[in-house]
Amino acid sequence: MTRGDSLSRRLLAWLLLPLLVLGSLMLLQAWFEARRTADRAFDRLLEAASLAIAEQVQWQDDRLWLDLPPAALEMLATDAEERVFYSLVDRRGRMITGNAELPGDDREAVSDDDTLLYRDIAWQGLSLRQGVRRTRLEEWQLREPFEVRVAHSREGRDALAAELWRANLAMILAMAALAIVALLLAIRTALAPLTRLRRAIRSRDPRTLAPLELRLPRELAELRDTVNELLARMRRVRANQERFIGDASHQLRTPLAGLSARAELALRQDDPARWREALVAMQATSSRTARLAMQLLSLTRLANPEYRPELTPLSLNALAREAVREHWSACHRAGVDLGVETVAADVEIPGIDWQLAEALGNLIDNARRYGARHVTIRVGDRPPSLAVEDDGPGIPPARRLLMLRPFHRDRDDLEGSGLGLAIVDGIARTHGARLVMSAGPGGAGLRVTLVFSGDTP
Structure with missing residues (x-):
């Protein structure tokens, strides 16, 4: 027996499709959230490093001077071995000191005092996250403005984002597995009445046309009622067929019995004239019987619902x-x-x-x-x-x-x-x-x- 498409598989497919779309959106959102979280964490380090550098800037010999503590840049170095760059720039844009001449930021600051601007830049083939702190000396005699430019590569950020995303991925996959299990159980429970209906129909005696008596949900109850209506029509058709067969048997039995009686009576006679008389009567009876049989065949063929002749x-x-x-x-x-x-x-x-x-x-x-x-x-x-x-x-x-x-x-x-x-x-x-x-x-x-x-x- 060939098996067609399964209703449970179709339901599972149509229910899993939105779950897959939702899961994909959740994974995408988790990835962007992991990137934002990693950026916020490292931006705080970038802010701390630029602040540590700015606090060491002094005015000496009529110029800016920096004694860079090692801890200022070490806080940006993680296990991912990022490359860290910095530069100190005066108000004229001249580089005072640093290990790289980093580009400036043309954006306007919100305020003139101690403003930090973040941006992603591509510099000498490297993808960097840069922070530019615009501040002034804290001496009361001189408030010389300057910029501290700090940048580092994205290895640490990417590693942290990947780690956060993997943690979210594990949680999302666990939730998806639970959702699929719950979905399978829900589909099996929802289709259980259909299975009971199928078993009830399959276990019935093919000769019985009694209505189905089975408690079912509303949607399947409508199907049960439709089947019961079909069974009721089949009962009426069978009753009509039985009545038709009984009537046909009665109609055929009478002329056949007459033929038998005529033949038996003729066999008891020795007069040829009586034989002829019996043969004439038998011929008329057989003609009527043949006509009745042809009419019965015509009526049976017309009553066949599968009979669809071409017009x-x-x-x-x-x-x-x-x-x-x-x-x-x-x-x-x-x-x-x-x-x-x-x-x-x-x-x-x-x-x-x-x-x-x-x-x-x-x-x-x-x-x-x-x-x-x-x-x-x-x-x-x-x-x-x-x-x-x-x-x-x-x-x-x-x-x-x-x-x-x-x-x-x-x-x-x-x-x-x-x-x-x-x-x-x-x-x-x-x-x-x-x-x-x-x-x-x-x-x-x-x-x-x-x-x-x-x-x-």
Whole structure:
């Protein structure tokens, strides 16, 4: 048995997709947050180093002088072995001392006293984080402005950012694992009623059509109710089939029993005339039985929901004329006047020729058997229609719908199977037509009309 797409897998995929997107955004945010945290930490070191250098600047011999303590730069050196640079610049922009001539910062300071500006620079092929402190000497006699420029490479910052991100990554992965486990449990719990429904259907006896009695959530309860409605329709179909089979068995059993009785009676006779009489009766009975069997096959085929014949364009005028040619001899022998009235313009509908021919044949045969002397086939064009009208005894209006039921006959003393109108009704439904029964010409007899819409059913 081939397995299609799994509902649980589809739910898991659609629920995991937003989780993956959210997890990716969380990882991205964790990375940027780790970078910001590392920058803030090292910027504080950069601030402390520049402040330590600025506190050692003095005025000596009419110029700025710096006695740099080793600790001022060592605080920026970590295990990542960053490269540290500094320079002391006077108010004219001249470098007083330092281990590198670092570029200045053109941005305006917020205030003139002890301002520190941070920025990322690319200098001589290196990516550096620079801090520029603009301050003055603290002596009361002289407040000479100067700049302390300090920069270091980003190895330590990157290492700290990576370490912080790895810690966040471990936490995010742990949360994702817990979320996936919770999601799997939630999906399994949510689909448990569906599993119970599947098992209940699979464990049922194929012969039973009893409704499902199972407590389910609202969404699955609607599915259960739909299945129960289907089972109810199947029960009605089976009941109709059983009734049809019983009626068909009864209808076939009577002529077959008559044939057996006639044959047994003929075997007891020695007179050839009696044999001939029995053979004639048996031939008539067998003809009626064969016709009944053909009608049963037609009705069974029309009642099959899987039967979907292809409809082709048909001319109603041609169908009516062909029906007259086919049944004229039988009607003439019975003393019935069979005629046809067509329209000037050809009327075409999508249909099945043999079914419509059988419908006309059943209507003509019914009219002939039930005592009509005049039968006319009429073709209409607005809307397209086929009608068979006769001057027979007709059917009372209150009993016309009952005549569409299989094996229902208006008169028990007349021969017939009670299937003719039921077959015509099934053919009308196959063609999307409406079957209308009304009184014949002058209010006598019966007119049966198939009114076509031109659309397939």
